[in-house]
């Protein structure tokens with residue numbers, strides 16, 4: 622399914638259906654649902670369903686082991702990725718965004734409460750705000766972000782927020798789409814300075830949620846070299 626301006630976007634996760642009310646007419650991009658979020662959730666759902674055994678190893682079995690792990694989503698918008706990951710087993714997760722997006726997020730959390738069976742944690746987080754980062758009590762095992770690279774001036778703060786929140790052995794799960802060539806160039810130049818970057822092969826994405834323009838990346842902190 623491509624990005625659509627229909628007022629409600631649905632996403633099935635296992636046997637559950639999440640439903641998001643979006644407002645494409647608002648001034649804030651976070652009140653819309655963006656395809657990267659759906660692609661990330663469906664990629665994870667696909668590989669969690671593949672049993673790991675010796676004859677047919679699942680390359681993502683260890684990456685997607687959510688048991689006892691903590692996650693935080695940056696720029697969650699309507700909350701699609703975080704709610705999807707919660708249903709897929711990442712049970713401790715905080716959804717963050719800027720203040721004007723919070724009403725849309727809270728509306729969608731309430732809308733999905735019957736299937737989530739609880740209200741997930743939310744917090745205001747502007748990537749440039751170090752105090753807000755500290756209040757979240759890092760480190761986190763997973764930092765989730767989908768479609769967050771589109772303005773040059775927020776690229777530096779975004780990468781610093783990822784670094785500030787991620788544990789030493791933690792993983793950033795990034796749904797990515799090129800939005801601005803300038804922000805794209807800056808993001809990847811800065812990213813490779815601090816993270817090892819793996820791109821998920823397109824054929825590993827969920828076949829119904831694999832769009833040419835949308836990718837999933839896994840970022841891990843670069844290990845410090847011994848002096």
Ligand SMILES: C[S@@+](CC[C@H](N)C(=O)[O-])C[C@H]1O[C@@H](n2cnc3c(N)ncnc32)[C@H](O)[C@@H]1O
Nearest residue numbers: 650651654655658696697698746747748767768
């Ligand atoms: C294109 S939307 C993506 C929303 C959601 N992740 C999705 O994929 O549907 C980008 C999100 O990043 C958030 N964002 C942009 N700049 C931010 C900043 N400086 N601090 C925190 N969030 C920011 C926006 O509010 C918005 O929710």
